[in-house]
Amino acid sequence: MSETSESSLVEATSISKRFGRDARPAVDRLDLRVRAGEVTGLVGPDGAGKTTLMRLLAGLLLADEGTLSVCGCDPQDQASELRGTISYMPQRFGLYEDLTVQENLDLYAELRGVTGKKREETFDRLLEFTALAPFTRRLAGKLSGGMKQKLGLACALVHRPRLMLLDEPSVGVDPISRRELWRMVYDLVDEGIGVVWSTAYLDEAERCASVLLLNEGQALYHGPPKELTARVAGRSFLAYDPNEPRRKILTEALRRPEIVDGVIQGSSVRLVVKEGEEPPQARELGTADTQIKPTPPRFEDAFVDLLGGAHKVESPLGEHRRETETSGDGGQILVEAHQLTKRFGDFTAADAITFEIHRGEIFGLLGPNGAGKSTTFKMMCGLLAPTAGSAKVAGCDLYRAGGAARSRLGYMAQKFSLYGDLSVWQNLRFFAGIYGVPRRRRRETIDRMIETFSLDEYLDSNSGELPLGFKQRLALACAVMHDPPVLFLDEPTSGVDPLTRRDFWSHINAMVERGVTVMVTTHFMDEAEYCDRIGLIYQGHVIAEGSPDELKDRVRGGERTEPTLEEAFIALVEEYDGGPTDAR
């Protein structure tokens, strides 16, 4: 029925798609081949065209130009045949939250015509595969992020597709669930199914057989990830100094022209140098003690390099001296949770959680979905009253002196809670007002924020229409406008591409350098590397606490010679599950 070769499921030649006559094409003359029996990764910054391409492949959008064949079908003329042979899991998984797990499965089985004995077998297999069997009667809306994702996958798999399309399946999902998802996807691949996986997490790209790197609708690279990574071979280094703070080294490094990219990795700083350049000398970055040693390249190094390197704009937030600063040394405790406990009925979401965050420290709150992390975070913000225990911010009790405590903290919510219908300027003006920035200094403060975050271009645009990166900047600007000594960040870079994430962290680092204290939650382990200390929350307890490297050290040994933070996270949780202290 088609000339497509047996192993090639998708054949796209020079396809383009634009929305609106004058708009920049969302997908621009793209070639793509997807083979059966392997995972093809779709990576790129926000707005690169990943979702559009997915929808073109699923036949939900039609290409304006070029030829596209999916499983031998033309998406335009053979849409129903096409839809019978593929499976598609959209973002947010396409689940009916008010139906139970079983009812969701039933629906998709009916729609796909899977009946009788075959249906029972399929359900048994899928429920075992996803470990959802105990939860068949639970409403999908009541599942944790990871379980939703598995159910979404199960619904997409009620029939045996030839091609499986997964659009950002791992956003908002914890490392453990993500690892299980990959395991399931590899099982599918072994059965000969072709999988297309789009993601903003570059560590996932490394697990794909082939990646398509998209930027502004165009392919920058299409091939095995290793080949791309190989391009930066010998250009990746780790800089470490026992005495000099890593953030200082990073700032120093990014000032140098030969450095393309720099991120914090544990207590070291990971650097990528320009092609043909030598790495900087120890003294140029820190002190004579600074060690700079080569490290194996990662896909992310190559990705950033290919996109022209990190934006090396220095955050002016570091230059401004805090005026509201009280005296104090670095050891001052600014945020304190003491025996925080929250019970909902019989269920204890958080059990005697205790931690302290010192001035100028970044503290990460990590944990699997549903472990009590969000509950703890909400209690720390004063959004939820604890059943027992207390929380203090900058010396003020959140529940006794709530107003005073809240005026000392800046908060940036997960969805960048901005007023979408207000312009950028109006948002800034509003947050300056409610956080009590004095009238005479308001103008000046707003201007400084506009300059710091380069928002002038968008001042009159509705904040809802901003590109994701700018939304994030604006949200941060609104959160720090009143110069708070404490900053709370709730999954600040969820779904954001690596370049934007670097910009974001350069601002945070600059603020931390001058004494701002930060508490952050994240599912993203590369981000957790930025933390000075991490509290790992599981089943309502802090099961581990320490610097990223300390956590890695804890699980080192055996097969794990050089564990990543993600591996450490998983190992610690599993250890807690299997350990004798397990209270279940």
Place this chain on the structure above:
Amino acid sequence: MVDRVVSLIVKELLALWRDRKSRTILFVPPLFQMLIFSFAATEEAKNVRMAVLNRDSGTASRDLIARFEGAPTFTRIDHLSSDGELAQVIDSRQALMVLHIPPDFSRDVWAGRPAKVQLVLDGRRSNAAQLVAGYSAAIVDAYNAELPRPGRGPRPASMVVARTWFNPNLMSTWHSVPSLVAILTTLMGLVVTALSVARERELGTFEQLLISPLSPTEIIIGKTAPALLVGVAEASGMILVGVFAFRVPLHGSLLLLYAAMIVYLFAVIGVGLFISALAKTQQQAILGAFVFMVPAMLLSGFASPIENMPDWLQTVSYANPIRYFMVVVKGVFLKDMPTVVALGHIWPMALIAAATLAAATWLFKRRME
């Protein structure tokens, strides 16, 4: 603190204005209602279709029919010839009323014997039917007066003289426009408050507010004031339209009207805040507002007089703020209501306002934890 609240108020107003959906809600329903409803809510019968079954062949019946034909109420008069046709035109709703004149009608009239005509009316539309019956009786009455009376001199034309105050020509817009001002003010005050919190909840900005140094009371003030401003502005617009476009007279004191309006809006905003404290989504807020609005409107004395309700329901309606506001609006517009009388309707509203605002504040604070 004042500064913080002002920032919140400015933001609320901007958000209302800049969001196309909110703007639509602010302008389309009031406009739609003003244009359509003020005309649709006719409380008189016009353009009525009637029929005549005339079994009489004399002149009296012709005279009488001519009077019906001359009346502006009736646009079309069909002439029937049988009882079967009579049943048919009524059944099929072709005529609201049939004038049935018996065979000896003229003879009886001229002979001075009591004559009788029958009006057959469609009880499915009993309201309009009653009005039409009233008009018809008046036409017959007028004809009676002109009939020569054998023997004893002229009979008095009508011994009851009716005078209609405040609206001598019984213009229905004079009634519907002030009522609409009251109803639409309610709608605005309710929807603006009910939605503003629900929208923030949905967008996640509400948590942002809760984490800010704003106290619950400040948030409530910040949500109340914009609704009050919008409500007053919309009502002012409608008053202008009523006076200049619909030519409804405004006899009374505007000051009094605005005083009542503000007290009333507080009462409504209290209800709106209560709904918004309960609702998780905008949709729930809309439905909640709707569930409050419909009964409140129907029991306000607008659709039908409060006296027609059963006693217990009349008692319930004392808690309905629209009931009082409606009286004041109409009173100020048409009756030049004296201050003392208006105050008699304003204080119950103030009481209701205090109750709803207190309840809303309580629920709000409770739900914030």
Place this chain on the structure above:
Amino acid sequence: MRDSGLKSAAPSFGSLRRVMGLVRKESLQIARDPSSYLIAGLLPLVLLFLFGYGVSLDLRRVEVGLVVEQATPETESLVAAFRNSPYFRVHLARHRQPFEDDLVAGRLKGVVVLASDFGDRLGAGETAPVQVIVDGSEPNTAGLVTFYVQGVWGTWVGEEALSRTGLAVRNVTPPISVEQRYWFNPELRSHNFLIPGSIAIIMSLIGTLLTALVVAREWERGTMEALMATPITRLEFLLGKLLPYFVMGMAAMGLAATAAVLLFDVPFRGSVLALVVVSAAFLLAMLPLGLLISTLTRNQFAASQAALISAFLPAFELSGFIFEIDSMPWVIRTITHVLPARYFVPCLQTLFLAGDVPQVLVPNTLALLAFATLLFGLLVRSTRLRLE
């Protein structure tokens, strides 16, 4: 239009199963959504209740002031006549001033003045010994009060003349008297026409408000995209949405009609079959309207607004349910012709009060079916199983 939509719409077993799967899903969602209980359960009850008890156009016990400037046996007797009238609650005074204030305050709807020379003028057979002042700010009540005062007066004059003077009735009774007969609703209970009409409003609400939310919800929650990637066709999708709400609408109809008859004593003189047919035709017009709104707005909030403005308010105001369509200005009368509720209300009133009258039912049902066809056509056209 090259779409997968209608091509494979030929009824087949797989197609039926897909529709049933969607129907089951939709029904479960209805059952779990609090707003469906609110719209389909609570609101109809509240409306029926309100129209059953709260709204009544029958004038009863109007507060009326009676000014007797000089008491005489005649005035005594007339006051008694007013007191005996079921229509009035009478307040007495010697002077008109306090009552005129009450009229301004809205406490009285009318003032009847018997001037000090009432007795004399009556004896002399002079004109207008009675004056009635009514509150024109409520034109309807004003008209009815006048009408009833005249009625009381007329009756009283007749009886009075007869009992006191024994004169020929002819002297006071008019030469031509009018006999009124109200068919279908002889006691003129406003319940009898308000309650059938309110069923049309309930059906409009269920038909549009509820369905307006459902497709929009799929778009908002991102499930639409997942559905579109399965082999369902446009027609299957629409049937899956329409069927559950059709059943629900018919059930609500049955419930409301039963409640009308049993709780509110409204007669039902037509046949159940006719009621089912007419209601089905109305629902078939309203459901696609709701889905159309939903499909076009893709946003629950905008959809609920559009549904209220395009279905509920017109059903309320322009269907002839409370306000007589014929009495409206011609522009608005013309507008009413594009509203399905306008055709449904007369059918309901006829079925309940008159019976199966084909001249009313057939043309109105045909009009509803024409709307149904048109709207369904538009709906199919505007439903896309693609994202553009």
